[in-house]
Amino acid sequence: MLQTIDNLREIKQRCIDGQPLDVNQSEWLGSALAHFLDHRCTSMDDALGLHFAQGGMPWWREEPNRARDAALREIAQIFMQGLSKSAQAKQIAQLARRYAASAWRLDQGCEDMPAHYEDTIKQPLWQAFRSGATMPIGERQLRNILAE
Numbered sequence: 001m002l003q004t005i006d007n008l009r010e011i012k013q014r015c016i017d018g019q020p021l022d023v024n025q026s027e028w029l030g031s032a033l034a035h036f037l038d039h040r041c042t043s044m045d046d047a048l049g050l051h052f053a054q055g056g057m058p059w060w061r062e063e064p065n066r067a068r069d070a071a072l073r074e075i076a077q078i079f080m081q082g083l084s085k086s087a088q089a090k091q092i093a094q095l096a097r098r099y100a101a102s103a104w105r106l107d108q109g110c111e112d113m114p115a116h117y118e119d120t121i122k123q124p125l126w127q128a129f130r131s132g133a134t135m136p137i138g139e140r141q142l143r144n145i146l147a148e
Helices: 002-017 023-037 044-048 059-079 085-101 122-130 139-147
Strands: none
Touching (some): 002 023, 023 044, 059 085, 059 122, 085 122
């Protein structure tokens, strides 16, 4: 499914830039539109192959969650080495709550990360918040993320 999203992003950018699609992209998109317009699919998601398991995470939430989880794992791996997963989760949860209540209120309006966050614990923390996934999250969920 992530390949489908990547294909759609590339097609979108080519359209915006006024560039022609390559043959494979044209055939894929044309076929998907034909399935939808011929009522062989009930939605564009189905026509494009954007399926998720019943009760599973929708495609449009999966990517932000993956980005958030990677940033949270980076915090644990780089800045909290030697601590147990439980202790890491507790500290990250506390750090995220503090950030949410203070600096994030200003940072969320910025397109780019503040330069002084670079190479500090705030860099991956900002990335986790900026991902678009739910933040802050609880210790239990953090333990599950850090265990992956």
